[in-house]
Amino acid sequence: MVKIVIAGAGIGGLAAALSLHRAGFRDITIYERVRELKPLGVGINLLPHAVRELTELGLADEVAAIGVPPSRLSYYNRFGQPIWSEPRGLDAGYRWPQLSVHRGEFQLLLAREVERRLGSDAIRLGCRLVSVEHLDPASPEARAAGHAEFARFVREGAGGGAEEVEVAADVVIGADGIHSAMRAQACPDEGGPVWNGLILWRGTATVPTYLDGRTMIMAGDGEQKFVSYPLVAPGADAGATRLNFIAERRAPEGVDETADWNHAVDPGPIEQLFADWSFDWLDVPAVIAAADEILEYPMVDRNALPQWTFGGSTLIGDAAHAMYPNGSNGASQAIIDGRTLAFHLANETAGRDVSTDVARANAVRTALEAYEADRRPATARLLEMTRQLGPEKVMQLAYDRAPQGFAHVNDVIPADELQEVADGYKRAAGFHPSALNERASLTPESAPEVED
Ligand SMILES: Cc1cc2nc3c(=O)[nH]c(=O)nc-3n(C[C@H](O)[C@H](O)[C@H](O)COP(=O)(O)OP(=O)(O)OC[C@H]3O[C@@H](n4cnc5c(N)ncnc54)[C@H](O)[C@@H]3O)c2cc1C
Known part of the structure; x- marks a missing residue:
């Protein structure tokens, strides 16, 4: 054995x-x-290619029970103006959902x-x-x-x-x-780990429901950004939602760049950094102020x-x-x-x-x-x-071409260029809908039958 x-x-x-x-x-x-x-x-996201594997491991129902399938992923600039929006998971033609989970x-x-x-x-x-x-x-x-x-x-x-x-x-x-x-x-x-000089502040907060209550949003650009998505599906209390957020910015003076996943910090200074980011569809400083706890982490990789x-x-x-x-x-x-x-x-x-x-x-x-x-x-x-920047490149393109905002995004980025950024990343990551839906299973033929 x-x-x-x-x-x-x-x-x-x-x-x-x-x-x-x-x-x-x-x-x-x-x-x-x-x-x-x-x-x-x-929060983290389980993309359809991972949910497929969890489903084939017999865990679809258990994971779905603790997750929220985001309906859309929408990108905005730092003024809250829309750049790109796409359906996610089943709505995007995958046979498996995307799930946001804690x-x-x-x-x-x-x-x-x-x-x-x-x-x-x-x-x-x-x-x-x-x-x-x-x-x-x-x-x-x-x-x-x-x-x-x-x-x-x-x-x-x-x-x-x-x-x-x-x-x-x-x-x-x-x-x-x-x-x-x-x-x-x-x-x-x-x-x-290799640090790129950006800092992430991660947290969860219960705030008034925004958009359809299931949209993942990213606002900003390569220098400063805010990401949020619901961790609890809109339910009985449809007016409020528990969301996960990540606020990101080039590091202020004195920041600790040790890659410690559990480093809690005071929300006050971070709220200040985003003081101008009150959009008519989401009040970013209010979300940061409502955080249960804020964890600081440098943007590092290997x-x-x-x-x-x-x-x-x-x-x-x-x-x-x-x-x-x-x-x-x-x-x-x-x-x-x-x-x-x-x-x-x-x-x-x-x-x-x-x-x-x-x-x-x-x-x-x-x-x-x-x-x-x-x-x-x-x-x-x-x-x-x-x-x-992966699929978030569209935010940087919008900033480079229109740092003070735009009347309509297609005035500065043609629709087919936006589409190619989104498709190119999905192909590289192995989760373009057609490639994923058609790929053979990773369960080996010799695997035993599953007991109920
Ligand atoms: C405490 C914690 C909190 C995190 N929070 C977030 C988050 O909020 N958002 C996010 O995007 N990602 C977060 N991550 C990272 C995320 O889980 C991973 O990027 C991703 O899930 C890949 O998982 P992994 O199993 O490779 O690594 P990890 O999930 O990091 O798991 C590694 C495991 O190995 C253990 N370990 C480390 N060294 C040793 C050793 N020498 N011997 C034995 N065990 C060891 C760790 O304790 C940990 O349980 C967090 C990771 C940790 C450990």
Whole structure:
């Protein structure tokens, strides 16, 4: 049996565990650094290509129950004038919806599902990956252990003590996020994430419903921007909505550029930065003032790597390809990584003779290379597009050509140029409706039947 270790119980690691289980693997353990999983973060978007994978994992209803399908995505300039608007999800012709969810709620949903399907001890908390050693599968040490990969963790005890734990496996998956220890080991000279000088302030707030109550909006340009979308569908209290927002600006003096997802700050100065942004359809400073909490995060990513796979170990999610949030693709790409990896691993091992350690190690290495060949170039292209603003490029074009606003957007950007920006990004991100709707499933043919 193929033994799989995953470092990191974030969205990528948990989705990978569910994907591997769906593909027929049973010996899967996730080691997570924190001692308790808490519903951290604010909103994220699951794009149709990720919702497809979650649907094929049997999670469509559960995820839909905690999400809102945005009806449209609309772009405006900093005066609230409309630039571009497009339907999303089912309304845009996809067979799967887009869903806006609370990151932490979604992570806990995946964790519960991992425990239900893989067993209550499938997630080991308080275990921080320190290093991974890749042995020659034919070496006496690997033969003695029955596996060629050795992952080392520091396990924290409840009383504050720590001990080192070594786990031998056939596959080690580094799903340990933007500060990945596995990546740092593979690229010791890389240093910290790359910062572009912008700062993001993320928050949630309950405010009067705007537009149709299900529209995701982005207003502004490459220097200053405001993004919001509802996290709760319009319901009984149709006059109010809980929304997620991201306010973004070139960093003021003294800002902390450490990439810490949980860094809370005072809303007052941020409200001031957006004081003029009261549109007749949304009062941006009032939204910021109503925030439950504001989390500050620098706009950072990582350069594309020339290699993800080392022996029987590989990277997924932010550990492999952390990218800016424009395009809302971070969680979605992490989910697709896990599904692609599980697909290739099943294809190389199911129905084959992998009973000897060496045969198993060779099959694993072939599968990881196939995974990397599918995913590394695709995510490198996407990373490059997010650095060029992704689909939000239309906002910068409007600013460059009409910094003081316009009577009608087509006076400054022709309709076909707007359309091409939107289509070009979707093609590069692998979620153009026709490409996604027609693509074969990533559930391997050898996958077991699903029990109800
Ligand atoms: C606390 C938190 C809050 C976030 N909030 C937002 C948000 O509001 N908006 C947004 O767009 N994105 C947010 N993200 C990032 C977003 O979840 C990811 O960009 C995306 O989902 C890809 O997921 P991932 O699994 O690759 O990385 P992550 O979701 O970052 O998960 C990585 C996991 O690995 C664990 N880990 C780290 N180092 C080690 C180690 N050495 N050993 C074992 N485990 C380790 C982390 O604790 C974490 O659980 C947040 C991430 C975190 C960790």
